[in-house]
Amino acid sequence: MTDLFIIYLRKNASLTDSEIDRIISLSAAKTLRRNELLLQEGQICRHKGFILKGLLYTSGSAAGDTEHILQFSSEQSWILDAESYDQQLPSRFNIAAVEKTELLVWGRNDFETLRAEIPGLTTFAQQLISRNIYSSRQRILAALSGTPEEKYAAFVRNNPELLSRLPLRMIASYLGISLKTLTRIRHAQTQR
Amino acid sequence: MTDLFIIYLRKNASLTDSEIDRIISLSAAKTLRRNELLLQEGQICRHKGFILKGLLYTSGSAAGDTEHILQFSSEQSWILDAESYDQQLPSRFNIAAVEKTELLVWGRNDFETLRAEIPGLTTFAQQLISRNIYSSRQRILAALSGTPEEKYAAFVRNNPELLSRLPLRMIASYLGISLKTLTRIRHAQTQR
DNA sequence: AGAAAATATGGTCAAATGACCACATATCGT
DNA sequence: ACGATATGTGGTCATTTGACCATATTTTCT
Numbered sequence: 001m002t003d004l005f006i007i008y009l010r011k012n013a014s015l016t017d018s019e020i021d022r023i024i025s026l027s028a029a030k031t032l033r034r035n036e037l038l039l040q041e042g043q044i045c046r047h048k049g050f051i052l053k054g055l056l057y058t059s060g061s062a063a064g065d066t067e068h069i070l071q072f073s074s075e076q077s078w079i080l081d082a083e084s085y086d087q088q089l090p091s092r093f094n095i096a097a098v099e100k101t102e103l104l105v106w107g108r109n110d111f112e113t114l115r116a117e118i119p120g121l122t123t124f125a126q127q128l129i130s131r132n133i134y135s136s137r138q139r140i141l142a143a144l145s146g147t148p149e150e151k152y153a154a155f156v157r158n159n160p161e162l163l164s165r166l167p168l169r170m171i172a173s174y175l176g177i178s179l180k181t182l183t184r185i186r187h188a189q190t191q192r
Numbered sequence: 193m194t195d196l197f198i199i200y201l202r203k204n205a206s207l208t209d210s211e212i213d214r215i216i217s218l219s220a221a222k223t224l225r226r227n228e229l230l231l232q233e234g235q236i237c238r239h240k241g242f243i244l245k246g247l248l249y250t251s252g253s254a255a256g257d258t259e260h261i262l263q264f265s266s267e268q269s270w271i272l273d274a275e276s277y278d279q280q281l282p283s284r285f286n287i288a289a290v291e292k293t294e295l296l297v298w299g300r301n302d303f304e305t306l307r308a309e310i311p312g313l314t315t316f317a318q319q320l321i322s323r324n325i326y327s328s329r330q331r332i333l334a335a336l337s338g339t340p341e342e343k344y345a346a347f348v349r350n351n352p353e354l355l356s357r358l359p360l361r362m363i364a365s366y367l368g369i370s371l372k373t374l375t376r377i378r379h380a381q382t383q384r
Numbered sequence: 385a386g387a388a389a390a391t392a393t394g395g396t397c398a399a400a401t402g403a404c405c406a407c408a409t410a411t412c413g414t
Numbered sequence: 415a416c417g418a419t420a421t422g423t424g425g426t427c428a429t430t431t432g433a434c435c436a437t438a439t440t441t442t443c444t
Contacts, residue, residue, distance in 0.1 A: 062338065065333075129321055136325065137275075140262055141254040167422085179422080180401080372432065373432075388442085394438095397433090399433100413419095
């Protein structure tokens with residue numbers, strides 16, 4: 001199963017095989033069942049995770065408001081609450097499994113050890129952060145732009161592989177529209 | 193005028209006075225007039241800026257949709273398009289001045305030189321990134337949550353000092369609501 | 385100071401949305 | 415495989431929103 005991680009690193013980072021081995025040697029396997037929490041609001045995020053297989057969502061709520069899904073994270077991606085992890089502060093978010101999910105996780109100290117040993121890992125982590133910032137901006141734009149119908153169309157366009165794995169209510173929560181509106185949109189589309 | 197920058201660094205970073213001098217020695221002053229662009233969509237972001245005085249906005253648009261304001265940046269904060277700056281790719285955003293604005297700017301090479309010389313600067317930059325990620329998430333939640341009225345109330349609560357400096361249409365653009373809706377909300381509030 | 389431009393307000397109307405509810409269907413866990 | 419639970423669909427209705435337009439007001443620039 002860690003093969004998937006090796007393949008990912010070979011493809012995306014500039015690391016030697018022994019460096020990759022070393023990284024894996026400090027990891028632990030973790031499995032989440034459907035709906036199980038990886039991180040709960042109020043807890044401190046003590047691990048960085050890499051998703052081998054499965055699908056997670058990150059959710060949170062603005063003061064007083066209902067909960068919304070901020071992000072979906074599927075295989076071949078990292079998952080953590082950066083703010084809580086970096087500063088060891090209680091998280092304001094929940095991270096939970098949409099479906100059965102298998103992860104590799106690293107404790108913060110171990111990962112820092114690895115970063116100190118392996119310069120290429122730091123470089124790689126930087127790139128990930130840069131991408132993260134960019135995708136957050138896209139997400140903000142998507143949330144502000146367009147009608148519910150356009151938002152849904154954009155979601156389908158950008159995440160075709162997630163469609164069948166997610167309940168509609170989660171998609172509605174992610175897009176910031178009501179489930180009612182979402183089913184209306186879909187109904188209108190199948191009519192055509 | 194650079195005093196403001198010195199004060200900021202003393203307060204927020206762990207740097208010696210000579211390190212601060214060194215950082216300033218590689219900076220250049222820049223002034224933007226109202227509405228003037230600091231960065232235009234399609235251009236590559238070649239500088240990192242620090243705002244001494246004034247107010248900027250960052251705007252962009254999702255495919256086909258109208259432009260929205262992603263962020264306001266006022267004195268004592270950094271401004272750049274991280275994606276474009278890091279990877280030297282054309283920016284997808286505009287950054288422009290709401291009002292006359294004075295900045296310090298550093299070319300990318302110079303800043304990297306500074307980072308290599310001054311470890312404390314790297315640490316500090318990391319913290320800024322971490323905060324950036326967090327505020328992006330808050331922004332996403334705010335965009336998804338609540339009615340226009342609640343969004344406006346949250347904006348007023350979180351940015352009281354910006355209210356009088358921004359035209360309403362920019363606030364509307366930032367919140368993702370129409371100008372009409374915004375004036376309606378304000379009208380209703382003054383009635384009470 | 386004065387002309388020109390930008391900004392804010394307000395009216396009307398059609399359309400879209402969300403809240404609430406009931407019911408059908410699919411999915412999950414044992 | 416089965417019962418229980420979660421999920422999706424659909425109806426109705428009141429409310430809100432945005433589009434379009436005209437006009438009043440403020441601000442900017444020279």
